[in-house]
Amino acid sequence: MFAYAIRRILATIPVMLVVALFVFSLLYIAPGDPAAIIAGDQATPADVERIRESLGLDRPYLVRFGDWLWHILHGDLGTSIFTNLPVTHMIAQRIEPTLSLMVLTIVFSIVFAVPLGVLAAWKHGTWIDRTVMLICVLGFSVPVFVFGYLLAYVFALTLDWLPVQGFTSISDGFWPFLRGLILPTVALGLIYVALLARITRATMLDVLSQDYVRTAKAKGVGQRQMLFVHALKNAAVPIITVIGNGVALLIGGAVVTESVFAIPGLGRLTVDAILRRDYPIIQGVVLLFSVTYVLVNLVVDLLYTVFDPRIRY
């Protein structure tokens, strides 16, 4: 398995090269000019051109790509066009909120969705099953921002329990940190709960109809043990797969959630950078997200062996 993990990690290198080439090319051909944005309305075309030159945006495609790649290989993601700050510094400033939001969302979703899915499968066809499915449909149907506003209205404006916006670092205390992330986590987690609960229910229904479950019942194994030890463990592989694939969903959702709750994370950084055509930031963040996604999938593949010993690499 160790050799497999090393092979997979090494395989990320060509993947990243392709991603780098793709992202760079896409931004190169995309319309928009940061120099025009910087220069402002009153600038002359000559001023805009001078700014473009000073930013190196007038150089040929291959020269710019080669230069960017060379710097990446040296661990330098470049400097933001607008803030004049290193991209690595800006990502470092923003990574804690996004990482916290995503981890909390995953934990929240697993804690709620898996028992809900198991319950729905166990009580298949009853009102409990239908209620869980209704929650899932709502989770898929209600946009994150609508649910976010609703939560903010109830829990911040009306009940005054939680803040409307902002982020407090965990270094400033766990409760202030958690308090700021409760509403964003629930808002972002709803769609993830729906996804996980549905897949858990479907997989559990399949597993519960297997012969060994009937045998376990016949042997007098308790309901709880049968559901959570025998059945759920065998249903774990598809659930873990969905959790891994759902990271992409979370990244997309984090962009909206961070906007609604004014969390200074990577999602907002990306949106701001796209609107301003701050190429080095866009390239840096997309690369980071790509690496994350590849690594999450690797972890998921390795976890298969834990839950299903029949799987070997």
Added chain:
Amino acid sequence: MHRRDFLKTATAGSLAAAGSLAMPRLARAADSKVLHFVPQANLANLDPIWTTQYVVRNGSLLIWDTLYGVNDKLEPQPQMCESHEVSPDFKTWTFKLRDGLKFHDGTPVLARDVVASITRWMVRDAPMGVPIKKRTDALEAVDDRTFRFRLNQPYPKMLFALGKSSSPCLFIMPERIAQTDPFKQISEYVGSGPMRFKRDEWVPGSKAAFEKFDGYVPRAEPANWLAGGKRMYFDRIEWHILPDSGTASAALQNGEVDWWETPLSDLVPLLKASPNLKVDIADPLGNIGSFRINHLYPPFNDVRARRAVQIALSQADYMGAVVGEDPALWKPIPGFFTPDTPLYTENGGEPLKGKRDYDRAKQLLAEAGYKNEPIILLVATDVAITKAQGDVTADLLKRIGMNVQYTALDWGTVGQRRAKKDPPAQGGWHIFHTWHAGADCVNPAPYTALDASGDTAWFGWPKSDMVQEQIAAWFAATDLAGEKTAIDKLNKAAMDDVVYIPTGFFKGYQAWNKKLTGVVKAPFPVFWDVKKA
């Protein structure tokens, strides 16, 4: 324990927990020495010469000071300068700095810092800096507190230029910073203004913080916009970047922030209903909506086609789309200059008054040779004001029989494409929308959009000798009567040649917590003299 007893206990426990969560209430923007402010946009950088974004200018007003500053009557008043002398021919201007001015790093402000700052500014300020640079034979530091311009042509508007409030303002920086290439960003934010920038706390896109500069010596006069004593009653000002209007509104209502610079007009009724908030017009000089036409290509290279749109355009339709039903927020403007300012005129504004005439518009288009060619309308759909104007224009052009090609883009792409002089069918354009801050439209000096010098004019490249003559006449005027005469003629000339079409004059609101006092109406947030209970 019985099930019912358990449920009772659990419910009571939950309520108690809820109560304990609500008491004490959340930490609020309660410290009277800290102001929590929501600016109009993200503060992505802080070089007010390198970029002209208003949010950068607004932040810079805290950090850097200016030689002169305009008051609410738009009169330039001495700020860092103590006095000045001008020769009768307006060619030699000598200025003396106030005593005791200091930068945030503790070094004194010297004339050579001023010279370096003016030199950098003159390269980038197209409306006033560049013309002054062209007229300057020498700009020199006479001694530590005195500097002098020696011009080869008179420039009576010098004080207005040195104190202009529109971007880029002339901010005074230490010489070592001001010597930075004007086309490259500065990397130090050291000024002599009332607050110093906390660079270590800056998270672009989220937060910026400013700390009171104890070495600042305000002028003795009362504060009035950028003039007078800038007395700070806060130890710290925090800018919270809240791009989502719903979030900003909730944060203001919840007391998490104190002051929101630009609330969305749709949310204003909600804010007005809140007992803790006060809502009022933000900038009395407002904004002028702009229907910008490309003068280079048919059909709009023919003045009859431009006039066809002009006589059909309804400002009420545009303003309804931009600001909604609130009558306090807009008014028609049959002219180019900011209403309620000394030079405002409606001379020549008849084409924008009265009933809209679609039949005459169609006739003019036919006379101009328009034969249903596609009209490329660039619409920045990510900016509410341009999107609203674009939608009205698409409808208007269809009504007068034009074949509109509505090109939905984001503002960044419009910014790039509008600079293209290519034919519209080959990547160029016919029409785009923007708006001009009223502060930039009070006279021709900062009013780039009214320049009609052809190739070197603003996007659309209008060419009108009549307009240019009157702009020159205004610059040469030495008294208000002379200026008014020039502006009357200029307004008519620009209307006749349809340099661009104003789509209406509109204002916006600002909202703040009632704990704040001293918030004034101005084209920029004025932080001095604001207090918090």
